[in-house]
Amino acid sequence: MVGFDKLPIELIHKIFNYLETYDIFVSFFNINTYMNTILNTYQRYNLNFKSISMSHFYITLHYINPSQVISLTLSNMYNTPGQFQLFFSSFSITQFIRLELLQLMQPLNSITLNQILIDLHTLSSLKSLSIIHCQPSSVNQETCLLLASLINSSTSLRRLYLSGALNTIFHYNITSSINDLYFNNNIFNTIILENIVSRMPYLKSLNTSITLNMNYTHLSSLIHLTRLTMTIFINMNNSDLKILLNKMPSLIFFNITANGKQWFNGNYWEQCLPLNLRTFQFNFCTQSIHINEQIVLETFQTPFWLKIKHWYVMFDCQMNPTMTHIYSLPYCDTQFYYRPSMNPSRKFRSSAPIVKPYMNNVKKLTIDFSTLITESNSSLASTHYFSNISTLILVDNEHHLSLQLLLNFLESIIDFTQIIELKLGQFHHSDFIHLLYNRLPQLYSLRISETIYSKLEMLNFNNIRSLNICDWLTNINRMIFMFPSIQYLCVRSTNFEHMRQMITLSEKSLRNVTFRHINHELQEQIVKWLYEYCDKHRQFSYNIDEHMNLHIWLSDSIV
Incomplete structure (x- = not known):
């Protein structure tokens, strides 16, 4: 048998394409x-520093040669606070001469971000730039001016993913060859579509939101656009959308989310969708009193829908007690809000001839049991089955329910073996956690209220690595006993001694801590202590966000 180190260099390089950079160095150096x-x-080499441990971060920095890197992700998010500062104390962006993709997550200040944008002018291979989770306090007028200049001057840049804090970039004159744009697909988008189209006429893919009215007859045609994802937050006339779609003759993929009864008409979509459209994904909702279920569903069961396009829909009356939803199958979003009911008027109807798995895209599932309190709870069945749920959120609003009924119901609709995160911040049945915990072999992260935490039996939740307690935590020793392996802890505390104990007593495993909503004086006190403590034991970095949350990132040991 030929040893790995005897394989041809070209083959080993291909294998490296599938491995994390940290694993490559620690395994083969x-x-x-x-x-x-x-x-x-x-x-x-691809450097993805999102959610990385500080020790792995420093080891990677020690080995890496910037000129060999094609992809770089930096993050100042809650689990890697202060990462930008640590990274740029060792490197400059100008050293990454082969960089093709750069992703910046939550840059904290305009000084750092502006310097990065200046340095990016030196990179001739950059194809994709993402600046996301960016707060308004992290940018200034110069930031948008520098970004506009970069877009205008770069001959390689083709993909942009931008946060809403960078709205004003479209106030500048831009003449770009950007092909793919993701821009602020939420309600805070203040840029009309006309400003985007006029500055980026070569777009092939666009993901954005509509929050302002405009005259679509004056909009330039997007003849190159093949993919459109949009969320409509206004009461848009369907005639305006028809005009818009007529200006996109090459569209083959269309994803839309919108509210309003005007969208509950299959005949309308049959008339206005581009001829070459292959994929049509949608999620519409409106008040239930506005809808005749049978008439609406019939418009989505014509030969156009069932025979020509093979597009099927689900009519859903359980997502909200006062609203009706209709969405394409398979369900296209990664999140789903489910409010199960045994009321026969709150039901599902599908145009699909055979019920096939249609919820496989859903990764995050919220189940609200609160409507069951007014119904008989002797039995409960579901139309849906969720096979790929990684995050499960349960809500009961303090209603009393049969725990065995809930367990049987969940087992019938969810593959428990896929769940890694369980959130019970608005769930009040502590006994149910014991029933559920042993059925979740991959469970890694737990979010609970302090009320539930205080009622839990003294069990050993050894698998839990991430613990979020929604309220104040006082009994530190109890937490250490029950959760001996936590690496990330998020709590609220107003007591310095409690905060100090949480870090010192969990130091063998703890890598990240978030103390929520603490005042300025306590922030200074804990940071001062951290400098003294970590000087002898380990390294750390931190930041304080706009909600007065203190996020701390700790190394395993001195590195």
Whole structure:
């Protein structure tokens, strides 16, 4: 058998394409001279520092040669606070001469972000730039001016993913060859579509929101656009949307989310959708009193829908007690809000001839049991089955329900083996956690209220690595006993000694801490102590967000 270090260099490089950079270095560095040569000649390292441990972060920085990196993700999010500052104390963006993709998550200040944008002018291979989770306090007028200048001058940049804080970029004159744009697909978007289209006429893919009215007859045609994802937050006339779609003759993929009864008409969509459209994904809702279910469903059961396009829909009356939803199948979003009911008037109807798995895209499921309190709870059945749920959120609003009924119901609709995150912040049945916990073999993260936490039996939740307690936590020793392996802890505390104990007593496993809503004096006190404590034990970084949350990132040991 040929050893790995005897394989041709080209084959090993192809294998590296599927491995994390950290794993490559710790597994293969210094095996022999041949392997070191392979590591030093590989030119396609991907550095993704989102959610990385601080120790792995520093080890990767120690080994990496910036000129060999093609993709870089930096994050100042809650689990890696202060990462930008640590990274740029060792490197400059100008050193990453082969960089093709750069993702910046939650840059904290305009000084750092502006310098990055200045340095990006030196990179001739940059194809994709993402600046996301960016707060208004992190940008200034110069930021948007620098970004506009970069877009205008770059000959390689083709993809942009931008937060809403960068809205004003479209106030500048831009002449760009951007092909793919994701821009602020939420209600805070203040840029009309005309401003985007006039500055980026070569778009092939667009993901944005509509929050302002405009005259679509004056909009330039988007002849290159093949993919459109949009969320409509206004009461838009369906005639305006028809005009808009007529200006997109090459569209083959269309995803839309909107409210209003004007969208509950299959005949309308049959008339206005582009001829070459292959994929039509949608999720519409309106007040139930506005809808005749049978008439609406018939408009989505014509030969156009069932025979020509093979597009099927679900008529859903359980997502909200006063609203009716209709959505395409398979369900296209990764999140789903489900309010099960045994009321026969709150039902589902589908145009699909055979019920096939249609919820496989859903990763995050919220189930609200509160409507069951007014109904007989002797039995409960569901139309849906969710096979790929990683995050499960349960809500009961303090109603008393049969725990066995709930357990049987959940087992009938969810594959428990896929769940890694369980959120029970608005769930009040502590006994149910015991029933559920042993059925979730992959459970990694738990969010509970302090009320539930205080009622839990003294069990060992050894699998839990991430613990979020929604309220104040006082009994520290109890937490350490029940959750001996936590790496991330999020709590609310107003007591310095409690905060200090949480870090010191969990130091063998703890990597991230968030103390929520703490005042300025307590922030200074805990940060001062951290400098003294970590000087002897480990390294750390931190930041304080706009909600007065203190986020701390800790290394395993001194590195």
